[in-house]
Amino acid sequence: MRTTPPDSPTTHRRWRRIASAVTATAALLITGLTTAAHAQAADPSTSKVTWTRSCALPRHQGEMACNALRVTGGRTAFQQQHGISAQAAEASSPSGYGPSDLRSAYGLTSVAANNGSGRTIAVVDAYDDPNAESDLAAYRSHYGLPACTTANGCFKKVSQTGSTTALPTADSGWAGEISLDLDMASAICPNCHITLVEAKSASMANLGTAVNEAVALGAKYVSNSYGGGESSSDASYDSAYFNHPGVAITVSAGDAGYGAEYPAASKYVTAVGGTSLTASSTTRGWTESVWRTSSTEGTGSGCSAYDTKPAWQTDTGCTRRMIADVSAVADPATGVSVYDTYGVDGQGWATYGGTSASAPIIASVYALAGTPSTGSYPAGFPYANTSALNDVTSGSNGSCTTSYFCTARTGYDGPTGLGTPEGLGAFTG
Numbered sequence: 001m002r003t004t005p006p007d008s009p010t011t012h013r014r015w016r017r018i019a020s021a022v023t024a025t026a027a028l029l030i031t032g033l034t035t036a037a038h039a040q041a042a043d044p045s046t047s048k049v050t051w052t053r054s055c056a057l058p059r060h061q062g063e064m065a066c067n068a069l070r071v072t073g074g075r076t077a078f079q080q081q082h083g084i085s086a087q088a089a090e091a092s093s094p095s096g097y098g099p100s101d102l103r104s105a106y107g108l109t110s111v112a113a114n115n116g117s118g119r120t121i122a123v124v125d126a127y128d129d130p131n132a133e134s135d136l137a138a139y140r141s142h143y144g145l146p147a148c149t150t151a152n153g154c155f156k157k158v159s160q161t162g163s164t165t166a167l168p169t170a171d172s173g174w175a176g177e178i179s180l181d182l183d184m185a186s187a188i189c190p191n192c193h194i195t196l197v198e199a200k201s202a203s204m205a206n207l208g209t210a211v212n213e214a215v216a217l218g219a220k221y222v223s224n225s226y227g228g229g230e231s232s233s234d235a236s237y238d239s240a241y242f243n244h245p246g247v248a249i250t251v252s253a254g255d256a257g258y259g260a261e262y263p264a265a266s267k268y269v270t271a272v273g274g275t276s277l278t279a280s281s282t283t284r285g286w287t288e289s290v291w292r293t294s295s296t297e298g299t300g301s302g303c304s305a306y307d308t309k310p311a312w313q314t315d316t317g318c319t320r321r322m323i324a325d326v327s328a329v330a331d332p333a334t335g336v337s338v339y340d341t342y343g344v345d346g347q348g349w350a351t352y353g354g355t356s357a358s359a360p361i362i363a364s365v366y367a368l369a370g371t372p373s374t375g376s377y378p379a380g381f382p383y384a385n386t387s388a389l390n391d392v393t394s395g396s397n398g399s400c401t402t403s404y405f406c407t408a409r410t411g412y413d414g415p416t417g418l419g420t421p422e423g424l425g426a427f428t429g
Contacts (some may be wrong), residue, residue, distance in 0.1 A: 003018075004088040007010075008292055009224045011076045014351070016400050018162045023254040025133060027277065032055050033173045034176075034255075035349075039225035040112070048057050048074040048075070048219065049070055049071060049073070049074030049075065049076060049084070049246075049332055049333040050071070050072045050074050050248050051070055051071045051332045052069070052070055052072055052351065053065075053068070053069060053070075053122075053173075053175050053255075053309060054068040054069065054070055054173040054174070054176040054345065055068065055173040055174055055177060055202070055226075055353075056065055056100050056173065058202075058228045058229065061229070061231060062203055062204045062228070062231070062233065063202055063203055063228055064202045064203070064204055064226040064227060064228045065202065065226060065227065065228060066125065066126070066127070066173065066174055066177035066202075066225055066226045066253075066352050066356055067177075067225050067227060067252040067254060067255045067354045067355045067356040067359075067375025068173075068176055068177040068180050068225065068352055068356040068357075069227060069255060069335075069352060069354040070176055070332075070333045070345060070349065070350055070351075070352055071095070071096070071333075071335055071352065071353070071358075072349040074333070075331075076084055076096055076334065076335055076351050077097075077277070077279070077333060077334040077335075078094075078095060078096050078097050078098075078325070078334075078335075078337070078351070079095055079099070081279050083395045087344055090348065091347040091348035091349050091350065092348060093349055094142070094337035094349050094351075095337065095349065095350075095351045096335045096336045096337035096338070096350075096352070097277070097329070097334070097335070097336045097337060098143055098187065098336075098337050098350035099112075099145065099186070099187035099188070099190070100143075100145050100183075100395075101410060102187050102188060102305055102329070102336065102365075103161040103187070103188065103349035104278055104286070104360065104418060105284075105285075105286040105329070105420075106188075106328070106361075106390075106421040106422065106423075107142045107421065107422045107423040108188060108363070108368065108421065108423065108424075109246055109363065110145060111368050111423065111424055112188060112191075112368060113191060113222075114192060115189070115191065115314060115367075115368040115369075115370075116189040116191035116192040116367055116422075117191045117192075118193075118351075118396035119189070119191075119192050119193065119220065119221070119367045119370075119371070120192065120193040120194070120195055120217075120218060120219045120220070120221070120367075121185045121189060121192050121193070121194050121195070121219065121221045121223065121360075121363055121364055121367050122130055122194075122195045122196075122197055122198050122214035122215075122217070122221065122222045122223070123178070123181040123182060123194065123195070123196050123197070123220060123222075124199065124207060124210045124211050124214055124223065125174055125177055125178045125187055125196070125197075125198060125199070125210075125223050125225070125226070126149075126168070126173070126174050126198070126199045126200075126201060126202040126206070126207060126226070127168045127169055127170060127174040127200075127201070127340055128167045128168045128170045128173075128175075128177040128198050128200060128201070128416070129170065129174065129175035129179065129196075129197075129198075130170050130175075130177055130249050130286075130342055131169075131340075131341050131342040131346065132157055132175070132182060132196055133149065133150060133155055133157065133177065134341070135179050135182075135339050135341055135342070136148060136155065136179075136182045136183070136186065136194075136339075137149065137181045137393065138191070139179075139182075139186060139310070139338070139339040140186055140338075142339070143186075143187070144294050145186055145187075145190040146190060146191065146236075148186065148193070153193070153384070154193045154194065155193070155194050155195075155196075156193075156194070156195045156196070156217075156308030157195075157196045157198065158195065158196070158197055158198070158213070158217070158424040159197075159198055159199075159200065159362075160197060160198065160199045160200060160206055160209045160210040160213050161209075161213065162213055162216070167198060168198050168199065168200040168201070168294050168359060169200075170342070171344075172342060172344050172345050172346065173323055173343075173345065174202075175340060175345070175346060176338070176340050176342075176343075176344055176345050176346065176350075176352070176381075177225060177340040177356055178196065178250075178337050179339060179340035180225070180336075180340075180352045180356055180357060181223055181225055181356065181359075182194060182196065182320040183336070183337070183338050183339065184357055184361050185223065185360050185363070185367075186268060187198040187336070187361075188361055188363075188364035188365060188367075188368065189315070189364040189367045189368050192221075192364065192367050192368075195214060195217055196221055197210040197211075197213050197214045197217075198210065202226070204228070204233075204237055204241075204262075204315055206240075206264070207224070207226065207292060208237060208240060208241030208242070208263075209241070209427050211224065211241050211242065211244075211249070212240075212241060215244050215247055219247070220246065220247050220248065220371050220372060221247070221248045221250075221363045221364070221366045221367040221398055222244075222248070222249045222250070222361040222363065223250050223357045223359050223362075223363035224249065224250065224251045224252065224263065224269070225251075225252045225354075225355070225356035225357075225360065226251075226252065226348060226356075227251065227252055227254045227261035227262060227263065227264055227300070228251075228261060228262060229232075229261070229262070230260055230261070230262045230265055230304060230305050230306055230409075231262070231306070232235070232306060232393075234262050234263075234265065234266070234304075234306045234307055235306060235308075236265070237262070237263065237269065237270060237357060238266050238307065239369065241263075242263060242266045242428065243267040243268050244268070245374070245375045245376060246371075246372050246373065246374050246375060246376055247365075247372065247378070248270065248363060248366035248372055248378035248379075248427075249268065249269040249270065249378075249379075250270045250359045250360070250362045250366070251263050251264040251266065251270070251271055251272065251297055251359060252264060252271045252272060252300075252301070252355035252356055252359040253271050253272055253273045253274065253300035253327075253355050253358075254299070254300025254325045254355060255274075255297065255298070255299070255300065255322050255354045255356075256296055256297070256298075256300060257294070257295055257296050257297060257298040257299075257356055257397050257398045258293065258298075258300070258301055258302060258397045258398025258399065258400055258405070258406040258414075259300060259301075259302050259398075260300065260301070260302035260303060260304050260305065260323050261300050261323070262304075262307075263304075264300065264323050264324065265304040265306070265307045266282075266306055266307060267309070267310040267321050267379075268310075268377060268379065269309050269379055270325050270326065270366075270378065270379040270382075271324040271327065271379075271414045271417070271422065272324055272325070272326060272355060272358045272359045272361075272417075273290075273291075273299045273300070273301060273323070273324035273326070273327035273330070273355065273358065273414075273415050273416050273417055274291040274298070274299035274327055274328070274329070274330020274331065274354070274355045274357075274358050274415075275290065275291050275299070275327050275328065275329055275330060275331065275335065275358075275416060275420060276288065276289050276290070276291045276329070276331035276334050276395070277328075277329040277331070277334045278334055278381075284390070284422075288329075288390065288392050288416075288420060289394040289395035289408065290391060290392065290394070290395025290396055290397050290407075290408045290415040290416060291330045291331040291395070291397070291415075292354075292384060292395060292396060292398070293331075293333075294307075295398055295399075296413075298397040299327070299330055299355055299397050299415050299416075300323060300355065300396065300397070300405075301324055301397055301406060301413075301414030302321055302322075302323055302400075302401075302403060302405055302414060303317070303318035303319075303320055303321075303323075303405060303414075304318075304320045304322070304323065305319060305320070306320070307320055308321065308355055309322070310319060310377070310379065310380065312379070312380035312383040312384070313383070314383075315412055317402040317404060317405065318402070318405070321415060322405075322414060323416040324414065324415065324416065325379055325383075325417040325418065325422050326362060326380060326382050326389065326416075326417045326418055326419065326420065326421070326426070327358060327392065327415070327417055327419065328357070328358035328359070328361040328362055328420050328421065329353075329358060329359045329420075330345040330353055330354055330356075330357050331353050331354045331355070331426060332351065332352065332353030332354065332384070333350040333373065334353070335352050335353035335357065336351065336352055336353070336357050337350075337351060338347060338350050338351070338352045342370045344379060356369070362421070362427075363414075364428050365421045365424065366378060366427045368427075369424040369427040369428045370424075370428060372429060376429055378427070378429065380429070381426060381427055381428060381429040382416065382417070382418050382426040382427065384426075384429065385425050385428070385429075386411075386419075386425040386426065387425070388421075388422055388423055388424070388425025388426040389419035389420060389421065389422055390419045390420045390421070390422050391410060391411065391418070391419045391420050392411060392413075392415075392419050392420060393408050393410050393417040394408050394410050395407075395408050395415070396408065396415070397414075397415045400414075
């Protein structure tokens with residue numbers, strides 16, 4: 001089997017394409033807006049769903065973009081499942097999957113009700129969401145989840161230095177990302193505490209500092225829903241920000257289709273890919289495939305150009321770090337409900353997708369599973385417990401020379417890793 005070298009013409013073409021996209025949308029990015037991307041899911045019944053990226057694409061080396069995609073039109077899988085017309089969808093009611101759907105899909109219904117007490121999930125994002133706590137309260141109230149507030153000690157919002165008062169500048173796009181992350185943590189682990197750590201900008205240095213602050217504050221589960229281009233600096237970022245034994249750190253694999261991103265490529269994190277999730281008549285009640293809408297829209301995956309391979313990865317086609325490890329729902333057409341009221345995007349209820357949804361879902365599954373053992377790297381846990389995962393065997397996120405880098409198969413593959421959660425067995429260790 002012939003392997004495309006990580007630092008290959010294919011890799012260079014990918015980043016030239018991203019650079020071209022940045023140039024073409026520069027005027028809109030200045031205001032924090034991007035044009036809506038049109039999505040057609042693999043399932044024809046969820047066609048004509050449209051969305052827009054919440055955050056600007058990276059403009060500079062070392063800058064990250066959030067991986068949240070907000071649905072702007074069409075009829076989602078949830079709406080079809082419940083007989084809701086696209087025209088009836090309003091900001092006053094959910095139009096995507098809620099907590100009960102996600103727990104059912106991933107075998108978490110009973111454990112979500114009984115686990116998580118005393119555990120803290122940290123969410124790391126850039127900039128400030130002034131309405132984070134009130135929007136979180138609205139989401140949890142609607143779905144009957146226990147209150148999680150500053151007053152009762154469940155919720156905490158801090159800057160990358162730990163300050164509760166000197167917070168970053170507010171940003172509408174990242175506020176949508178923050179709401180998505182907080183709501184997914186709530187959906188999967190309603191008994192967990194949540195700490196939101198806000199970096200002062202979207203640079204890797206500031207976001208990495210926020211990761212360190214999250215760990216310093218005691219979080220054993222840290223979700224990161226952002227990414228950017230790989231670089232020769234990644235090894236130094238690994239040691240400076242992500243080498244935290246005994247802490248489960250999850251990172252989105254990306255939303256631009258086949259191709260590796262950082263920090264998902266870090267050997268110390270759990271890289272989380274994305275799926276399309278639909279209800280079915282199977283025993284499980286759900287089916288999943290690789291999320292892909294077009295050649296530039298879908299879950300990320302690939303062989304890192306810089307990061308070394310962790311000991312627990314045994315695939316032979318990539319001699320360096322392979323993305324992803326596991327996966328969860330990310331297709332906007334089969335997206336999740338989020339409540340957000342800040343800025344031009346914050347109109348109340350919205351449906352979101354992107355691997356920004358899957359990363360906090362997996363971080364929260366780790367939290368339900370319990371405190372990682374001292375000195376462990378939880379990214380390796382699923383590799384020792386593959387039978388406790390739903391193997392995703394259909395779909396592709398692009399074209400690649402080595403088939404499993406971009407195409408689902410039985411066992412490990414790049415787009416979905418080892419699969420999606422089926423209970424907690426793959427996330428303990």
